[in-house]
Amino acid sequence: MKEEKEKVKITFLGGVGEIGKNMTAFEYKNEIIIVDAGLTFPDDDLPGVDIVVPDISFLLANKEKIKAIILTHGHEDHIGGLPFLLPEINVPIYGSKLTLGLVENKLKEYPKIKAKLVAVKPRNVLKVGSFAVEFIHVNHSIAGSLALCITTPAGSIVHTGDFKIDFESINGQTTDLTRFGELGKKGVNLLMCESTNVCRKGYSMSEKRVGETLDKLFEAHKDKRLFVATFASNIHRLQQIMDLAEKYKRKISFTGRSMVNVSEVAMKLGELKYNKENVIDIDKIDKFADKELLIITTGSQGEPMSALTRMAAGEFKKIDLGENDCIIISASPIPGNEKSVYNVINKLYKKGADVIYDELADVHASGHACQEEIKTIHSLVKPKCFMPIHGEYRHLKVHKELAVALGEDARNIILPDIGMQVEMTDGHIKIAGRVQAGQRLVDGLGIGDMDSSVLKDRKQLSEDGICIAVLNLSSLSGEISSDPFLITRGVVYNVEQEQFMQDTKDMLINYLKENNQRDIDPNLIKQNVRRQLSNFIYKRTARRPMILVITLFD
Numbered sequence: 001m002k003e004e005k006e007k008v009k010i011t012f013l014g015g016v017g018e019i020g021k022n023m024t025a026f027e028y029k030n031e032i033i034i035v036d037a038g039l040t041f042p043d044d045d046l047p048g049v050d051i052v053v054p055d056i057s058f059l060l061a062n063k064e065k066i067k068a069i070i071l072t073h074g075h076e077d078h079i080g081g082l083p084f085l086l087p088e089i090n091v092p093i094y095g096s097k098l099t100l101g102l103v104e105n106k107l108k109e110y111p112k113i114k115a116k117l118v119a120v121k122p123r124n125v126l127k128v129g130s131f132a133v134e135f136i137h138v139n140h141s142i143a144g145s146l147a148l149c150i151t152t153p154a155g156s157i158v159h160t161g162d163f164k165i166d167f168e169s170i171n172g173q174t175t176d177l178t179r180f181g182e183l184g185k186k187g188v189n190l191l192m193c194e195s196t197n198v199c200r201k202g203y204s205m206s207e208k209r210v211g212e213t214l215d216k217l218f219e220a221h222k223d224k225r226l227f228v229a230t231f232a233s234n235i236h237r238l239q240q241i242m243d244l245a246e247k248y249k250r251k252i253s254f255t256g257r258s259m260v261n262v263s264e265v266a267m268k269l270g271e272l273k274y275n276k277e278n279v280i281d282i283d284k285i286d287k288f289a290d291k292e293l294l295i296i297t298t299g300s301q302g303e304p305m306s307a308l309t310r311m312a313a314g315e316f317k318k319i320d321l322g323e324n325d326c327i328i329i330s331a332s333p334i335p336g337n338e339k340s341v342y343n344v345i346n347k348l349y350k351k352g353a354d355v356i357y358d359e360l361a362d363v364h365a366s367g368h369a370c371q372e373e374i375k376t377i378h379s380l381v382k383p384k385c386f387m388p389i390h391g392e393y394r395h396l397k398v399h400k401e402l403a404v405a406l407g408e409d410a411r412n413i414i415l416p417d418i419g420m421q422v423e424m425t426d427g428h429i430k431i432a433g434r435v436q437a438g439q440r441l442v443d444g445l446g447i448g449d450m451d452s453s454v455l456k457d458r459k460q461l462s463e464d465g466i467c468i469a470v471l472n473l474s475s476l477s478g479e480i481s482s483d484p485f486l487i488t489r490g491v492v493y494n495v496e497q498e499q500f501m502q503d504t505k506d507m508l509i510n511y512l513k514e515n516n517q518r519d520i521d522p523n524l525i526k527q528n529v530r531r532q533l534s535n536f537i538y539k540r541t542a543r544r545p546m547i548l549v550i551t552l553f554d
Contacts, residue, residue, distance in 0.1 A: 465490025
């Protein structure tokens with residue numbers, strides 16, 4: 001009898017065919033480990049939604065199998081979904097010291113969640129049931145980033161996480177290419193490599209060059225009040241900025257909740273080193289001359305409630321921007337955020353401030369590998385099979401073409417999407433089926449799904465407004481006993497309002513006179529009146545607002 005080959009299933013619950021909410025499950029018999037638990041932010045077609053996290057129906061159906069959560073790094077698109085996963089599936093969480101520090105800080109907002117956090121270091125090997133997970137140091141735009149080598153009974157899998165290759169890294173630690181090469185010589189069955197910047201040729205810029213550019217800008221604007229907006233999680237960028245503040249004898253003030261929280265966590269863990277006496281509260285900045293101040297702020301993506309956006313709009317009480325201010329936006333717009341970012345830049349210019357951003361100077365370096373760096377990983381790992389991850393479909397497709405150009409067999413490459421299950425045996429991968437997967441929408445304290453009538457109602461309200469009609473009817477005769485009472489919001493402009501309301505009331509009175517409502521079910525009355533209102537308003541405005549009908553009987 002032929003011996004059955006060992007099999008491992010890989011289930012994609014997020015992070016493929018999209019940017020964000022990364023989550024992947026690796027399953028062998030009755031054991032599952034989860035890699036990352038991220039979130040993403042809603043598109044414009046999800047009004048009122050705060051964040052979007054993966055649908056975990058598959059995990060809940062296999063809850064008893066889950067042994068661990070492995071985190072590659074501490075960005076929100078990799079850890080932000082944990083507060084919505086842990087109440088259902090609370091297993092040990094493994095990650096670097098900084099990653100777990102950020103998780104711990106995040107979970108303070110959810111005091112009922114008690115998580116077991118276990119710190120690991122590069123080259124550590126973690127045994128979880130039949131899985132052995134080795135952690136490999138990689139450069140990224142946040143410290144403590146790790147790639148994984150997951151050894152299973154069906155073969156080995158290298159998962160790069162998010163990475164770049166920076167030979168001039170700020171802390172002197174470079175992506176562990178030696179270990180990738182050693183694994184390649186031993187033989188790797190499957191490579192899962194990130195694809196975010198696969199469309200960019202060459203190499204990503206070193207973080208060190210950003211520091212050199214910032215140094216020149218500090219020198220050129222030494223008599224002005226300086227602001228730097230950047231990602232709070234980019235600890236190495238923060239370190240360079242704070243070192244420059246000390247060099248140019250400037251006091252530092254943080255604004256923005258995430259900036260304050262992350263800097264405190266990073267300093268506590270030794271990832272960020274600075275003189276506490278050099279940091280002042282934002283309330284005390286008026287005691288110092290402009291040339292003595294550096295304000296590090298959030299808002300590099302034009303977020304509506306961020307500190308920089310409020311400053312640009314003149315709504316930040318403690319800071320009034322003017323001609324003696326220089327704002328450095330040390331970030332590039334995330335796709336989809338361009339309009340918001342440039343709106344903020346325009347407002348900053350109108351305030352009279354100097355504004356320096358990525359189109360004008362090398363003030364930002366991506367944390368993601370470009371083509372030559374991705375080629376390096378492929379060449380070192382030499383995988384039998386390959387699946388591109390962490391990117392929209394166009395990124396995954398270009399990554400496949402790059403792998404084929406390097407000599408990898410297209411028959412051994414699968415482009416995954418959310419809900420896909422891939423089965424790996426020794427040296428082979430195939431699509432094994434699909435599971436329920438997608439999005440869960442977090443809205444205040446509620447969690448819903450894409451089919452929610454709440455979202456449909458919000459969309460209708462945002463586009464066409466609302467009309468409320470209150471009808472007084474006689475319970476004996478069924479006739480209208482007083483003029484209808486109407487309220488509209490977002491339906492017509494003020495100049496049209498008075499005439500529109502009168503015409504609508506006249507229409508309703510005529511309809512109710514011609515159609516006696518005696519002995520008719522109240523719900524049917526509402527339905528008929530709603531239809532009449534909808535048709536009348538559409539003919540008048542070409543809009544279909546939400547219509548609510550309230551019937552009162554006397």
